[in-house]
Amino acid sequence: MSISTPGGPERRPTVVSTGKKPAAGRPAATGKPAGAKAGAGKATGPRPGAGGKGRKPVTPVKVNQSRPWGPIALFVAVGLLAVSIVGYGAWATFKGSQPWEERAADIDGVVNYRELDSELVKGANHQAGPIKYEIQPPVAGPHNGSWQNCMGDVYDAPIANEHAVHSLEHGAVWITYRPDLPADQVGKLRERVQGVEKTMLSPYEGQDKPISLQAWGYQLKVDNADDDRIDEFIKTLRINASIEGPTALCNQGITATGTTPRDGAGMQG
Template identity: 50%
Template sequence: MSMSTQHGGGTRRPSSTKPGGKPKDNPGEKSGSAARSGGSATSNAAKSGAAKSGATKPAAAKAGAAKAGAAKKGGPGGPRRPVTPVKVNQGRNWGPIALFGLVGVIALGIVGFGGYQVYQNGLTWEDRAAKIPGIINYRKSNPKMLDYQQHESGPLKYSVLPPVGGTHNNNWQRCLGDVYDAPIANEHAVHSEEHGAIWVTYRPDLPKSQVDELAKKVKGHDFMLMSPFPGLDKPISVQTWGYQLKVDKASDPRIDDFIKALREVSAREPNSTCSSGAYITETGTTPHDLDPNTASGGQAGMPGGTAPGGTAPGGTG
């Protein structure tokens, strides 16, 4: 028989064994084992939960850091694109640009001036005269006024004043840059125009400063003469054979244009002289008929005679 003993307030039954077999488990032991097993399981579960909890905390920390980084980088949509640096325009360097521009303007000016000179050189003197504003070309408007058959002595009448051509005296007014301070005879001045001279006339009341300015254009230049002319409808009148220009001031640039375009080349008798031959230097509106034997230049005063440098229809040049 087996004896039951009290242990810890409980009674543990002895295990019974069958012959040749294993002893049967005590139901109490099973219950204890189960309890122990349950406790162990509970302990393991607690450990597992703790492990999981311990593993979750770093993961959560990492996730929070990741979210914070994502927020910094652009939110939940992904990382923010890098910001492109803004380029600051420091302005253009205008020095070289201005220099190149200036060089270009100078080059264009040279080319333009060269082209203008070529163009001007291609024009005839008639073309250049026609380009002067206000000029009157009597060769076109009244060519018959310029015709004449021979020289005539004594006073002559002219339809245009100062006259620009037509019948005239046998002697010409010297036109070697002469500036006369008193009126001269139309009949002698027209003969000078026939040789290609420019006759500058002005009203006697023209201010002295303007008279002096006109004189500078005349003095020292062959085929030029100047004198006052009472009764002018304009302060200044410039004429040569067949052409006339009237202006208000001596500073008018058209005076120089007129002289440049027409001096000598407008002559009815090309290559005729102004500085020698049968010329006179006297002033006064009454023509002077010189004795051919005492006239300057010798025998150039006679109708039909020959003046140095050319001949005129019906007489001298």
Template identity: 45%
Template sequence: MAKDRKPDAGRAGGGSSRSGSGARPASATRSSGGRGRTRPPTQVVTQQRPWGLIAAAIAVVVFAVAAITYAVVQVRQSDAERIDSLDEISGIESFDYAAGQEHVSTPVEYEQSPPVGGPHDGEWADCTGTVYDVDVRHENAVHSLEHGAVWIAYDPERVSGDDVEKLADLVDGVSGRLLSPYAGLDSAVSLQSWNHQLKVDSVDDPRIEQFADFLTFNGEVEGHYPEIGASCENPTFVADPLVVGDQSRGTDAMTTDAPTTPTAAADGSTTE
């Protein structure tokens, strides 16, 4: 009788001897493929410089420097052109008409042309930055000077068009100034304030603006602006300006004029 064969240790439950020997499971071997685990390739990111932002920042800095430089230059130029005394305006002439000149309704023969002081009409020409296109009556304009105004006159034969506009830009809307043509003027432009006068040959002369800026309503200049605080407004004169050759509207035409006190006139006589 034949004996039963013993199960082959290598086949029946024989996995124990192999596993004990450290053999890898088949699944592990297949997953590695004999080459080990494969990692995905690493992406290398290069940081780029923000050139657009840098350029914008530089532009802002350049603009700021330019703006500051321009402002400094303008301030220095303004300081250089600023006038602190009459002596700094070359060519200016000064006279000696005292305050308190009499009001008259008749024409006056003035020593200066245009006049800078003396007897004058009781009604003043409006000087609230008024631009006239007529030769205003001189006796009325002199009264405006007594109120602290600067009167810019020009020769219409030599100054016209854009040149008149340049002068008007200095006057229009600026209280204490008036502009008018003046027939027979011996210079292109003449500027008057009470007791002071400047004549120039060009509307581009920088002294025009210097004179106007320094002497308009300037009560600190000796002999200038006799009636501080007096009004420059006269709507009647704006609506119906008196011109050279017109008759006066009367010594009592204006009732709001500052009172005048009898004083010695330029020639030493007493006026009221």
């Protein structure tokens, strides 16, 4: 309300502050929008390093898990087995593709008389009567005109060298053993020979090793019938060592035992 004084300008009344807050529901005369607060729009959470009582970060709990060694070991074992099988197959394929002469040379302990004495292994040298052989048991050289039957024959007594050497010329493998060789060892040799064409077995007096294997121009001596080289010798040299070809006969030969040659007996060839 304005107060006018006579002859003077109109004056507005002076507002005196009473120190009281504005009535509820009425905005204070601050020049700011209603409801605005100091620091609005800023983060209200505790500031890093301000010493506030905010929530601490949760440390992950480490779970100590043991490795499944059982399956791992099985997997490794299967892998090694597979590699071994593949490797052996490749090796066997390679060995099978080698010429038989190279495979024979790889047999540990084999003696190749073809290289040592070329005259000895010429063949087709038939002689009647007893023949003296420097190599015992003989592996080649002159021989009787009749061969010893070598169709998987097992002879329980010594046979004539002269007939046996002729069988070697035809591609037979002749296995001999000392007469004192244990029966179970002889039995294992029998199993390798019986029913196998171009093989034969007989005892042999005076040989320096328990077991000796002969093919034309080759010899291998071993101490027992469990030696794997026996099988390798038979596989490699049976038929292959023949100097008369794979069709040379092993049947229709001498079937009798005894060390004296039978001149004129059996087939000639």
